[in-house]
Amino acid sequence: MAGCVGCGSLLLDPRPTPAALPKAYGSYYTHQPPIAENGVLEGRGLLKKIARAYIARRYGIGMPGPAWMVPLAFFAWPLRQQLDYHLRHLPPGGGRLLDLGCGSGGFLKRAGDAGWDAVGVEPDPAAAGAARQSSQVDVYESLDDVSGLFDVITMAHVVEHVHDPRSLLADCHSRLRPGGHLWLATPNISGVGHRLYGDAWQPLETPRHLVMPSPLALASLLRDVGFDEVHFLRRGRGSAKRLRASSMRAAALGRRIWTVEPLALLVDLAASLSPYAAEELVVVATRGAR
Secondary structure: OEEOOOOOOEEOOOOOOOOOHHHHHOOOHHHOOOOOOOOOOOOOOHHHHHHHHHHHHHHOOOOOOOHHHHHHHHHOHHHHHHHHHHOOOOOOOOOEEEEEOOOOOHHHHHHHHOOOEEEEEOOOHHHHHHHHHHHOOOEEOOHHHOOOOEEEEEEEOOHHHOOOHHHHHHHHHHOEEEEEEEEEEEEOOOOHHHHHHHHHOHHHOOOOOOEEOOHHHHHHHHHHOOOOEEEEOOOOOOOHHHHHHHHHHHHHOOOOOOOHHHHHHHHHHHHHHOOOOOOEEEEEEEOOOO
16 A cells, blocks of 8 residues: 555555456455344343443443443443444444444444344345344335435444545545434554554454554545534544464564553553544544534
């Protein structure tokens, strides 16, 4: 990937044409039913019980459990931030939600369980089929097939896959109700992982990732297409999987191997304090009231 001198983003050059790009997804992980993402909620330990209590009280999913456990989540803030990411910081009250690039439908199911009227868009036919089966909600293969306005649009690791992020973000803005918001996550090229591992950093994922915006470029782009407010959110826990994959790639190239567990602990702690320290950027962009 080539770096942009002006904004610090990374661009794949040369890149696959739109017609050729589907070949890169011939055996992609989203073709399978969603892997259970509830590992943070399962088990008998105290943290697991606190996590379940917080999710139930904050998002209405599952049995609440003892009320005294919920305040403990605010002291274990890296865990709480991880749980909020898990539910994409959904606001209370429900509404109409579009998950754009929904993959095999794991988040669609969680959003429905939290009381949202959710629909998905997934251009990969195999992944769309898996999403319909797992979430039992409407999943379209083109954004052009979706009608109406939404209170929330979510895009988890989508913007880096598209040829024209500006047009996509502008389309999202036009589909939000006044006061609605776009939630998105994308790899953080300014984070520790990319600095340590370089071209062995797993989230580079060429040739599927075409553009990886810097924090500055992403915020500027969102404002350019009409969003009034842009906020980067703290990610909390969640770096270990990507750092482990990056370390394996580095080892295969004969490079230095970093001990993943203490590195992930430090990255997660930093990510709980700063939204720019995580392995991914998490952004909420709000459409104005008019």
